[in-house]
Amino acid sequence: MNASKSTSASRDGSSCLPNREFKAVYKELKQLLPDQVRIQEPMSQHTTFRIGGPADILVEPRTIAALRETISYAKVKNIPVFVMGAGSNLLIRDGGIRGMVVKIGRHLARIKIDGVVVMAEAGATLSHLALTCCQASLAGFEFAVGIPGTVGGAVVMNAGAEGRAMSDVVQEVLVLNQKGCFDRLKKEDLGFGYRSSNLLDHNQIVVEVVCQGTPDQKERIQERQKKHLHHRQNTQPLMYPNAGSVFKNPPGFTAGYLIEQAGAKGRQIGAAKVSLKHANFIINLGMARAKEVQDLISQVQEMVKQRFGIQLALEIQIVGED
Ligand SMILES: Cc1cc2nc3c(=O)[nH]c(=O)nc-3n(C[C@H](O)[C@H](O)[C@H](O)COP(=O)(O)OP(=O)(O)OC[C@H]3O[C@@H](n4cnc5c(N)ncnc54)[C@H](O)[C@@H]3O)c2cc1C
Numbered sequence: 001m002n003a004s005k006s007t008s009a010s011r012d013g014s015s016c017l018p019n020r021e022f023k024a025v026y027k028e029l030k031q032l033l034p035d036q037v038r039i040q041e042p043m044s045q046h047t048t049f050r051i052g053g054p055a056d057i058l059v060e061p062r063t064i065a066a067l068r069e070t071i072s073y074a075k076v077k078n079i080p081v082f083v084m085g086a087g088s089n090l091l092i093r094d095g096g097i098r099g100m101v102v103k104i105g106r107h108l109a110r111i112k113i114d115g116v117v118v119m120a121e122a123g124a125t126l127s128h129l130a131l132t133c134c135q136a137s138l139a140g141f142e143f144a145v146g147i148p149g150t151v152g153g154a155v156v157m158n159a160g161a162e163g164r165a166m167s168d169v170v171q172e173v174l175v176l177n178q179k180g181c182f183d184r185l186k187k188e189d190l191g192f193g194y195r196s197s198n199l200l201d202h203n204q205i206v207v208e209v210v211c212q213g214t215p216d217q218k219e220r221i222q223e224r225q226k227k228h229l230h231h232r233q234n235t236q237p238l239m240y241p242n243a244g245s246v247f248k249n250p251p252g253f254t255a256g257y258l259i260e261q262a263g264a265k266g267r268q269i270g271a272a273k274v275s276l277k278h279a280n281f282i283i284n285l286g287m288a289r290a291k292e293v294q295d296l297i298s299q300v301q302e303m304v305k306q307r308f309g310i311q312l313a314l315e316i317q318i319v320g321e322d
Pocket of ligand 1: 048082083084085086087088089090104122146147148149150151152153154155156157158159160161195200204205206207236238242243244245317
């Protein structure tokens with residue numbers, strides 16, 4: 001799974017399946033999963049960057065059973081699968097994604113609270129999680145307010161802010177593994193690191209996440225959430241499509257500081273620009289292509305390397321074909 005981070009064989013250079021087989025697959029999938037399947041879907045409509053070429057097939061499963069059926073079908077047909085959430089940490093290349101994209105979003109987004117235990121389906125948004133926990137007077141999720149991802153994507157990336165991260169609240173994760181079986185993984189099994197977990201490499205689909213909150217007064221939680229949101233609005237270029245921080249902070253520095261000091265703030269290639277408001281954000285001024293963003297990324301890395309001898313590592317994920 002997550003197979004199209006690399007590429008596969010092509011149909012007239014545009015799909016991983018021969019033409020006739022592709023049509024048959026689409027027909028079968030439409031019957032199997034009514035109203036949940038699209039073909040040649042522009043991925044620019046599914047990323048916060050508003051960038052990305054077409055996916056051969058996009059499936060948005062409505063139920064966990066449908067998700068499982070989708071994965072089993074893809075396995076039988078040998079179709080590569082890329083799983084995504086809100087597409088808020090992705091740069092999808094201009095050639096799009098060969099095979100199948102499975103988007104886990106609003107249909108799989110229930111949140112249940114039982115005492116201090118919170119169960120969230122992978123497609124729930126982080127903001128919804130934070131607000132629901134606040135309503136239940138549960139603290140610990142304030143950092144998540146304003147991060148535009150899903151709970152599934154956030155666990156995989158160990159998303160965080162203001163010194164807190166998913167690894168501080170997650171207890172257990174229900175995943176669908178490569179064999180199409182469900183598995184419960186404890187926090188210790190997830191290999192959480194700075195903006196990473198071993199779910200990224202192990203091709204497991206996050207279906208549900210169990211977290212633990214801390215009882216607190218609702219008003220105090222609300223106050224902290226407001227502060228976080230305010231800080232984001234003041235420091236991030238939210239008027240333009242973007243994918244959040246492009247680079248990870250290297251030890252001892254913020255990437256934004258290094259980029260600014262290297263003179264890369266405000267650099268522009270085509271419609272992709274290093275934000276003047278936050279140098280670790282690249283913004284899409286309108287019709288930016290992935291290629292422009294990639295070239296800008298390389299330029300910024302080169303400038304920082306030359307000035308500081310530090311190689312900036314990517315926080316965003318680049319997937320799909322050129
Ligand atoms: C304005 C803005 C601000 C941001 N601020 C922050 C911040 O403060 N802190 C931070 O950490 N990030 C931040 N981000 C980045 C992003 O929101 C997070 O990384 C988020 O957790 C990604 O979730 P997603 O659902 O969008 O995942 P996607 O971008 O869709 O996918 C990211 C990765 O997770 C995998 N994935 C997604 N869902 C699943 C699943 N259910 N099962 C298995 N794999 C899955 C994908 O294959 C991919 O590898 C920001 C982004 C934006 C646009």
